[in-house]
Amino acid sequence: MDAKTNAPSADLPEQIAPEAVAPEAGRARRRLIGIATLLSIPILLYMGLVFAPEDAQQGPAQRIFYIHVPAAWIGFLAFFVVFVASIALLATGKRRYDDVAAASAEVGVVFTTGVLITGPLWGRPVWGVYWTWDPRLTSFMMLWLIYVSYLVLRGYVPEPARRARYSAVLGIVGFLDVPIVYLSVRWWRSEHPGQIVFERDGMPAEMLVSLLVGVAVFTLGYLYLMSLRLRVGRLRDRAEEEVAA
């Protein structure tokens, strides 16, 4: 990383712009991703609200699909990244992996929170209820709770190295728990109403294209937020190392 700046001189002022400490190489790329994300959001809105045909049974309510489903998929991806980074951290002990895991967990919680908000908004007009204890919903709620507790744990461990190892353990255990949670709530609610949304045969091409655009936009958004949080994580690492030194 930025090894050349690890000798802070004594006469630095207390408040330093981050750039003054470390000229950042990835800055241009991050801005590019940010601009691309910003520009792609109106495209998704057009695709979801205008381009995609109205659902014959669900009417306009179904259009929330184009943000609900991509947010869920990218949320899963984010937690998978936490899992892989956690294993890498325990295997190598490199702090960089902890930054990746922490950033991805934060972004994943934001996205899955979005899923848990848009889901009831969609469920109310279509199913008649905001919430139902269906396996998919229940296990998604558990997934969200696991990663919220992950973030809470991080806040409770002040020592950086210990925080990295503890949260890595939870990142691994939590991810392995998710399929078992899904299996167990599926058996528990054996009378579940079926996957109303996903069992349609042959989605119209316009819907599928809009969904894929949604996935692309959310992936861009994930990459942008990740790069921002990674930058913050790196600056925090450096500050903590300076305090420790």
Add this chain to the structure above:
Amino acid sequence: MTWLGSAATIAGKDLRLELKTRDVVASVGLFVLLVVVTASFAFPTTGEGREAVAAGVLWIAFLFAALLGMGRSMAIEKEESCLEGLLVSPAPREAIFLGKLLANLGFTFAVELLILPVFVVLLELRVAGAALLVLSAFLGTLGIVTVGTLFAAMAVNTRGREAILPLLVMPIAVPAMIAAVETTEAALTGAWTGGTTSWLLLSAGYDALFLMVAIATFPHVTEE
């Protein structure tokens, strides 16, 4: 000394301490009884279908008991730097984990066996399958205690201490809890179905998976 021998020694240490002080079994046992009595006021525990409510009440009480016992068991290791003593001993980290796990399992399961007859009498339950009841108590407790012992070793070093342990254990322990409630209900009603076998397998599978994960990750938790 062998690996298992070290684990047995550590569990034995906790057992001897417990026999002298009777801290855990007395406080946790009373606590479980209080939860059961309080829950009996809060939930309909008479009449038809009370077995399902009883199974839920019982497992809420057992979960709290396990959390209380595990927090206590790790807190005593922090006093007088006992944990550091254990960590610098020649016992492998895996053996330390297994020793604490055995002690936690032993205490929690002992409390459960003491409370079960009281519970059956208080709620006028007819136990149709006593063996299944004990088996589901064992498998469910093993699952909770496995993730709990791992997380207790982390929680004791956080700013939140014991307060953080339930936050870590409860979301992860959901499958173990569901399976335990289902098998306990089957034991109380005597309605053994194909589903009961699946639940027992799920319980055992959960225990086995997290036992492996916990043994693999515990050395990282105690690394300093």
